[in-house]
Amino acid sequence: MKKLLALLLCVVMVASVLVGCKTPAGPDDDVETTTRKGLKAPDGYTLTIGLPVNAMVEDHQDNALTKWLEEQSGYKIKIVKYQSAAVDYKSQIATQFEVPGQRMPDLLIGPNLGHITATEYGQKGRFIELGQYFNDKEYSQQWWDRLESIDDEDFITYVKKRLFVEESGEVYYFPTIEYNMYDMIKHSAFINQEWLDRLGLPMPTNKDELYNTLKAFKEKDANGNGDPSDEIPLLGMATGAYGDVISWIANMFGYFEEARPWRVDAEGNISGIYWTEEYREALIFMNKLMKEGLIPANIFTITQSELSNLVNPTVGEETVGVWLGHPSLVINEGSDAVYVYKAMPQWGYAIMSQPVFTANCYITRDCEYPDAAWEILMLLSSQEGSYRLRYGDKGVDWDYADPGTKAFTGLDAEIKVLNQTLYGSKNKSCWNNISGAMGLANENERTQLSENDTAWNKAKLNMMSECFKNNWNRFEAQGGRPADTVMPLVFTAEEEKECWQWRDNSKSWFISCRADFIKGIKDPSNDAHWQDYIKGFETQNYEDWKEMAKHVYNMTYGDKAGK
Numbered sequence: 001m002k003k004l005l006a007l008l009l010c011v012v013m014v015a016s017v018l019v020g021c022k023t024p025a026g027p028d029d030d031v032e033t034t035t036r037k038g039l040k041a042p043d044g045y046t047l048t049i050g051l052p053v054n055a056m057v058e059d060h061q062d063n064a065l066t067k068w069l070e071e072q073s074g075y076k077i078k079i080v081k082y083q084s085a086a087v088d089y090k091s092q093i094a095t096q097f098e099v100p101g102q103r104m105p106d107l108l109i110g111p112n113l114g115h116i117t118a119t120e121y122g123q124k125g126r127f128i129e130l131g132q133y134f135n136d137k138e139y140s141q142q143w144w145d146r147l148e149s150i151d152d153e154d155f156i157t158y159v160k161k162r163l164f165v166e167e168s169g170e171v172y173y174f175p176t177i178e179y180n181m182y183d184m185i186k187h188s189a190f191i192n193q194e195w196l197d198r199l200g201l202p203m204p205t206n207k208d209e210l211y212n213t214l215k216a217f218k219e220k221d222a223n224g225n226g227d228p229s230d231e232i233p234l235l236g237m238a239t240g241a242y243g244d245v246i247s248w249i250a251n252m253f254g255y256f257e258e259a260r261p262w263r264v265d266a267e268g269n270i271s272g273i274y275w276t277e278e279y280r281e282a283l284i285f286m287n288k289l290m291k292e293g294l295i296p297a298n299i300f301t302i303t304q305s306e307l308s309n310l311v312n313p314t315v316g317e318e319t320v321g322v323w324l325g326h327p328s329l330v331i332n333e334g335s336d337a338v339y340v341y342k343a344m345p346q347w348g349y350a351i352m353s354q355p356v357f358t359a360n361c362y363i364t365r366d367c368e369y370p371d372a373a374w375e376i377l378m379l380l381s382s383q384e385g386s387y388r389l390r391y392g393d394k395g396v397d398w399d400y401a402d403p404g405t406k407a408f409t410g411l412d413a414e415i416k417v418l419n420q421t422l423y424g425s426k427n428k429s430c431w432n433n434i435s436g437a438m439g440l441a442n443e444n445e446r447t448q449l450s451e452n453d454t455a456w457n458k459a460k461l462n463m464m465s466e467c468f469k470n471n472w473n474r475f476e477a478q479g480g481r482p483a484d485t486v487m488p489l490v491f492t493a494e495e496e497k498e499c500w501q502w503r504d505n506s507k508s509w510f511i512s513c514r515a516d517f518i519k520g521i522k523d524p525s526n527d528a529h530w531q532d533y534i535k536g537f538e539t540q541n542y543e544d545w546k547e548m549a550k551h552v553y554n555m556t557y558g559d560k561a562g563k
């Protein structure tokens, strides 16, 4: 069926070449734009770029990034501002496309419409088809080189599958890729070293020692204020990328990665990971921690700022023993927490989150010279362009690193940051928006350590450095992901539309039962409760979802099946 559609589209293409193209187009006009590739824009041509507004950007026009793009490309750039909230940006665009005669900016950066909508818009002729650029190395070589500079074959394979998932081979978006090694760390756990010292306890090195440590924190007035009931031994968030305490504990029992919830056997059969005996053991352990008050019941609802307030008390003693989260999000500027907490060793499986890949940028039907817009995307994706997007003006806010220097991660430094406060203060150096690029090392993991750093900043980087090394060393020592782990599945827009509800139903059932087991509303040790949980999936379209997953797995990674 899809092949037929592609054939029909070809017929339409030929027809429209004969009639020629008109811009701007009316609503839902199926404008053919393919033939505009290769048209050279005149010198000094003005290119319009749609961007979300940002309160930190003083001026988008009189802006070092805008000027750099103009210098490099020879075009003039006019910024068209959109609402900053992603959802508002999306609806603004949707409305504009419905207005007859409305001229859209040549390039839209940052609305992240998602694969389904992007494909639908593309097939209506609203966006220019970009497979023709990705497939033509004359245009895209530098982008491919940047992608392949990432030392992660799984991810590169994923990006290729994702870009070219549609059977028709059509791509209607330019992805934002973020590969930040620090931010990928799923289990970022820190322990109160002062409490360990006060109670004469060693650093725990396995789950049984962890249990004993938490028990001691709970019972022995670990913060020494005379109140034996104000300690929270272990704190984290059940949701959120960096503080997932449930994932941390589960991975002490087996390999459980949210983005890869399937295993495949030698015959190519796939099965879910969340009702294995290993997972059940993990739930029994978490149920015990909560029952004994070692982990609070609010891990399911606690917000980032609530967690942060507990870790950075402004009066009185610390009350948190172990916490999970991203130090940049959890620790307040100047807080003593950087001197109190120490990165924990990783004894369970280290999990690396799936890097960011979003359908975030579009060249619109109204772009007379798509090559010019593509050129801007290539500039933004270059190493210098990516650093300019994230770190500001070269020579002012950052510069290339001194030879032989290292970053806090222990990796070779590529740049040195001259203006540490850029992203959080009013500036005319960048757009405070890292979309539309190949953002690598955005979390300072390639930033030269500075001897002028404050003691506080050094202490924070030291925590992060230990956490980074503990996790990546563990990831390497465990051999990465188990061989039978299924890579993230890549659905076409049609497949996604058919199955998302099944997936969401199954996931909701899992999330709600998991909470009941941990809170003790259901007993994970009770066989009847456990069987009810497993059987419950039958009423959540789980079998449909699994069939679809198996189909997609075979279509996408069939060459890997059975290995």
Ligand SMILES: [Ca+2]
Pocket: 221, 222, 223, 224, 225, 226, 227, 228, 229, 230, 231
């Ligand atoms: Ca106390």
